[in-house]
Amino acid sequence: MGFQRARTDEQRNERRRQILGAAASMLTEMPVSELTLNGLSRRACLAKANVLRYFESREAVLLELLEAEGAHWIAELEREAVPGGGEVRERENRLAELLASSLARRPVLCDLVSAQATVLEHNISVETAIRHKHAVRGQLEALVRFIVRHLPELGDEGASALVRTVLIVVGSAWPSSRPPEALLAVYAADPSLAALQIDFEDVVRHTVEVTASGLLARRQ
Template identity: 60%
Template sequence: MGEVNFKRARTDEQRAERRRAILATADEMLTEMPVAKLSFNELSRRVCLAKANIVRYVESREAVLLELLDRHIRDWIAELAGSVPAEGGPRERGDRLAAVLAESLVRRPVLCDLISSQATVLEHNVSTEVALEHKHALLRAVESLTAVVRRHLPEFDDRAAYELVSTTSLVTAAAWPHSRPSEALQAAYALDPAVAATRVEFTELVGRTLEVTISGLLARAGDRSAEVG
């Protein structure tokens, strides 16, 4: 990846272009390295700006990553919005939705890495203004994801769909780092079959967890309907 050469920004449009270039550079860096290794120093070097100057355009490393998280979530939702609901009963459609969610996530490693770092890293070292912008973006994303879920499973009300969306985020955050073992653990897996059996496979774990969650939510929805009836 080539470095970005900046001249001094003198207009609002030039400043906006600097900011877009910084975000694009950080996004490209995430295809080369995990979130944990993306440093502000390296970002500054690649955009040819001193750290003292780069903060004119972005508040912090974490603020950059939060904005990228929001963008990657929007892209993911756009993909899911084009998915076609399966035919069959609620169980069949639920299992297919679980697979769609898990398979779409594993194809987006940058998104999964950002989700797994959200609460512990990304939401720290940011201003209240940035935190609010991020949370409002997440609220819009949850609303869109809830609509996708209900299109696949009209048996769900908004509450059940929200619970599935929340579970998807949480299990992704937990499963992703565990499915990316260190070199030492990879060597241990190769040496000991008993240890290898504990290895986490992301798509399998997320898909199975969502299948069980959907089945439980469908059962609860049936119980509520029976009570009303």
């Protein structure tokens, strides 16, 4: 059966979900840098021109996938909320553990975050950029509310600073924690250099603990 153009909103939305699902599947097998529009069209069983009927570029596909992955992460945080009560330091540590472990379980989200500024936000229209930034702002506000519920001592301003710091660290620590084969061989061959290898989850956990403590100290 040949290609059939989607003619209703439901059909068009289904076609978009098909493309996003194909992209998500590919990112479990390869990094963002290796995902091409040609490869995506083959995985989605669509011609390249037909993929571009629904998304203006590869980057637009990945931006929407980033938004979806971010929404899933926030929903997971809400389900696994940090138990209340206890001293501030205890709540800081529990929050740090939750954020670090939940991000480590979401490699696709972390890879997309690390590519957001340098890759995903290029080759898109102003309209797509505006829609994306509104979606991001909504997710950042949801994360701030989540932080404040568990560390109200931070206030909205402190929680916002913590969220921004965590996302910046994810963007830099994730690719650094995924070294190429040559560096893995170096670390295996020379244990004295193994300390240079980054443990992503540990870096995020430590960043949350130290940043939250510093922000609280400044408020006091």
